[in-house]
Amino acid sequence: MAESIAVECVLCPGGCRVRVLADRTEGARCRRGEAHARQEATDPRRTVTTTVAVEGSALPVVPVRTSAPVPRDLQAACVREISRLRLRAPLYRGQVVLVDLLGLGVDVVVTRSLPAGRETLLPMSNPASR
Amino acid sequence: MGGHPGGPGIVAVRGAHATMSGEVDVCVVGSGPAGLAAAAAARRAGAGRVVVVDRETSPGGILPQCIHDGFGLEEFGEAFTGPEYAERAAGDAACVGVEFWQGTTALALGPGPELVLVGGSGRQVLRPRTVVVATGCRERTRGNILLPGTRPAGVFTAGTAQRLINVMGVLPGRRAVVMGSGDVGLIVARRLHLEGCEVEGVYEILTRPGGLVRNVVQCLHDHGIPLHLGHTVVEVHGDRRLEGVTVAAVDADGRVRQGTRRRVPCDTLITSLGLIPELEILRGLTDGTVDESMRTGLERVFLCGNAAFVHDTVDCVTACGRLAGRAAARHAAGLRWPRRVARVEAGEGVRQVVPGALSELAEAARFHLRLDVEGFDVEVQARARDRPLARWRLRAVSPTQAVALTAGPARLERLRQDRTLAFVARPGKEEAGGRIHRR
Numbered sequence: 334m335a336e337s338i339a340v341e342c343v344l345c346p347g348g349c350r351v352r353v354l355a356d357r358t359e360g361a362r363c364r365r366g367e368a369h370a371r372q373e374a375t376d377p378r379r380t381v382t383t384t385v386a387v388e389g390s391a392l393p394v395v396p397v398r399t400s401a402p403v404p405r406d407l408q409a410a411c412v413r414e415i416s417r418l419r420l421r422a423p424l425y426r427g428q429v430v431l432v433d434l435l436g437l438g439v440d441v442v443v444t445r446s447l448p449a450g451r452e453t454l455l456p457m458s459n460p461a462s463r
Numbered sequence: 464m465g466g467h468p469g470g471p472g473i474v475a476v477r478g479a480h481a482t483m484s485g486e487v488d489v490c491v492v493g494s495g496p497a498g499l500a501a502a503a504a505a506r507r508a509g510a511g512r513v514v515v516v517d518r519e520t521s522p523g524g525i526l527p528q529c530i531h532d533g534f535g536l537e538e539f540g541e542a543f544t545g546p547e548y549a550e551r552a553a554g555d556a557a558c559v560g561v562e563f564w565q566g567t568t569a570l571a572l573g574p575g576p577e578l579v580l581v582g583g584s585g586r587q588v589l590r591p592r593t594v595v596v597a598t599g600c601r602e603r604t605r606g607n608i609l610l611p612g613t614r615p616a617g618v619f620t621a622g623t624a625q626r627l628i629n630v631m632g633v634l635p636g637r638r639a640v641v642m643g644s645g646d647v648g649l650i651v652a653r654r655l656h657l658e659g660c661e662v663e664g665v666y667e668i669l670t671r672p673g674g675l676v677r678n679v680v681q682c683l684h685d686h687g688i689p690l691h692l693g694h695t696v697v698e699v700h701g702d703r704r705l706e707g708v709t710v711a712a713v714d715a716d717g718r719v720r721q722g723t724r725r726r727v728p729c730d731t732l733i734t735s736l737g738l739i740p741e742l743e744i745l746r747g748l749t750d751g752t753v754d755e756s757m758r759t760g761l762e763r764v765f766l767c768g769n770a771a772f773v774h775d776t777v778d779c780v781t782a783c784g785r786l787a788g789r790a791a792a793r794h795a796a797g798l799r800w801p802r803r804v805a806r807v808e809a810g811e812g813v814r815q816v817v818p819g820a821l822s823e824l825a826e827a828a829r830f831h832l833r834l835d836v837e838g839f840d841v842e843v844q845a846r847a848r849d850r851p852l853a854r855w856r857l858r859a860v861s862p863t864q865a866v867a868l869t870a871g872p873a874r875l876e877r878l879r880q881d882r883t884l885a886f887v888a889r890p891g892k893e894e895a896g897g898r899i900h901r902r
Contacts, residue, residue, distance in 0.1 A: 341679075347839060379685070380542065383657060384632065386632065426546070426550055
């Protein structure tokens with residue numbers, strides 16, 4: 334890793350500017366901040382959330398997330414890959430709809446249950462519900 | 464919890480008016496996280512019939528459109544997405560016997576309390592023993608800040624854009640400018656970017672971001688979206704559809720700096736200008752002031768969640784709803800409505816404090832404050848005129864994050880020594896988060 338990497342700590346309102354060096358960190362005011370900064374500097378990861386087109390339901394899309402965080406810099410690639418999916422209702426919260434996303438060892442999971450049929454769950458503001 | 468493991472969750476009950484007759488102990492207005500928590504807590508505290516009314520056809524409030532994760536770290540010890548949190552909270556309420564009247568709008572509230580409802584089968588007047596108002600917030604709009612220019616299509620509040628993208632499956636435009644850097648604006652900027660809409664930049668009139676550090680880092684820095692602090696949108700252009708906006712640098716008083724005007728072509732303007740508690744239903748009856756158990760000034764009417772105080776997290780909203788629900792159950796069971804014995808005000812260094820009153824029944828209280836000071840090791844005091852009644856020390860504070868202070872029985876006893884008490888805060892020793900204000 335480079336000589337030192339600067340990380341903005343996001344754990345509390347303090348927003349410490351931490352410098353992560355090979356053998357130590359500088360600038361963090363707590364232990365959690367040190368650990369967070371080291372993780373951010375060496376292997377930053379994020380849970381990716383997006384939506385997927387769905388047929389046979391009141392709503393045209395269903396929200397999904399990755400089952401575990403993925404490398405930060407692959408978020409856009411993950412969203413592109415997930416957006417190729419086409420799903421069919423009913424769908425259940427927790428249902429896995431894509432296994433081993435981009436070979437990263439994480440799955441894509443539905444985060445909202447959507448019953449089949451167009452009758453339920455329509456937002457009132459949607460003209461189609463009238 | 465766990466009543467609906469992977470199950471279909473809550474399906475809206477349509478035409479629930481058929482079952483509207485009969486006594487209702489607690490009627491909750493709004494099925495967002497505050498309303499759901501209030502309803503479940505009321506049932507758990509012994510309330511007989513608990514009903515949640517909501518104009519939408521499925522419960523959750525704005526949670527279903529907040530598809531990002533990070534919800535529920537305090538409540539559940541893991542990071543849920545909004546839809547997941549909504550389903551768990553609704554499932555929990557359903558499991559303890561809460562009735563859902565979805566597709567039902569509460570039109571008016573009156574003393575009694577009395578609620579006028581409209582739904583699929585028309586208008587009906589309900590006289591529950593207690594009412595919990597959990598109506599959340601509205602977004603401040605372009606109109607609220609009198610932004611000059613034409614009135615083309617393509618100007619959306621952040622929440623509207625979020626709903627379009629995440630629930631309706633519609634991308635609002637191809638090139639967007641975000642005005643204001645509140646959390647929803649930052650989160651929507653990331654969603655737009657990931658869905659293929661170019662985000663030209665986020666313009667924040669203040670010299671600090673409005674949202675949490677976490678969102679500045681994960682929504683903007685992660686994706687290379689520029690944040691322009693000390694800048695704002697000063698004019699809107701376009702005839703039918705938005706064609707661009709003029710942005711400019713502003714000074715500390717919000718005045719445009721000469722020679723900094725710049726026209727940015729875009730077809731979409733997202734406004735993230737803050738939230739206004741939705742208190743319409745209380746208008747003419749009482750203000751939004753609550754006591755330690757979220758009682759309003761109107762007998763047997765409670766107010767909770769973001770309608771009472773714009774909380775930072777859904778966990779805080781849930782806790783607030785639970786507090787109201789528990790108290791509502793006790794009053795539905797016959798507990799007399801208490802007098803207010805003290806007024807709580809925001810003093811120097813404090814922008815807002817909730818609750819704004821203490822009742823004669825108060826044994827403990829949790830105060831939520833927005834501060835005007837920042838830094839590390841900040842002291843907050845509750846004072847009666849010139850005498851400090853209680854002190855709290857805070858490790859790190861910033862005006863963009865609310866703080867919660869707990870007063871147990873001993874502290875509260877001291878706080879009740881005076882009819883009026885004011886919370887004050889002094890600036891901290893070091894500047895917090897100073898360096899994220901660069902750019």
